[in-house]
Amino acid sequence: MAAVLHNFNSFKDFHSIPVTKPTTGRWRSSRIPPEGYICHRCHVSGHYIQHCPVNVDPEIDTRGSKASEFSLKNSGVLCGSTPTLCSCNSKVDCVYPLPPIKWCIWTKPEIGWIKLNTDGSVKDGNSSIGGLFRDYKGEPLCAFFAKTPYENTFVVELTAIWRGLHLALSLGIRAIWIESDSLSAVKTINGDQPGRPKTTSGCYLTEIRELLANFESYRVTHSWREANKAADYVSRIDVGLEDAVFxxxxxxVMLHDIIMDDAQGRVYFRQ
Structure with missing residues (x-):
């Protein structure tokens, strides 16, 4: 089923590899709602449900099939940062703040770029990594899985990126967009937070930066975990091998379903 690249046994091997019609009624004759009204669709104040920004795309349903107009750079995140109210919206003394509501989507790369999503899994003393390459249509190229000897989550996340970059170069990829749900890993690689040179993570960081220099273009960005489902699935898959590319x-089938949802612009809810 899979092609084995090499064993990944220990750190010693490190250097070897439309809007809806408004409803009638006195209360909603204006586009501006009364004070305290909260949209029942996105739970953000300032507009009625029929004027909700999410209604712009009629294809958005309970599964959230599409939200391309709302994607932001890199992570494709939508945020409703205004505190929301109690769902009854009836009494002032019933008001309480809720966490900001966010929607996130997996964003396709530009033409000429390949996107690599990576993730690491640490559970019950077992650590593994996974990654998935996709093109500008959201079509998959290949995926990789490997078991690692580490239990430090930060190191495991860096290992996944490092392993993916090695494979990307062997595949002849020249412009790569790496996306990880590890904010610490992304910030450290981009130099937004310091690393620790004389540690395992420091060694991986050095290697990652050297590998990135071999690409004509690259970027490393953070993704919410909900929009990184494909890589998370791959990192937990049991292929019966220590290290494999498939x-x-x-x-x-489940991985194909996740990939299809991502490519179609499924909106993932995050609270």
């Missing part, structure tokens, strides 16, 4: 014909 191709779309060998993907499990």
């Amino acid at each position: 191709w779309p014909p060998d993907f499990p």
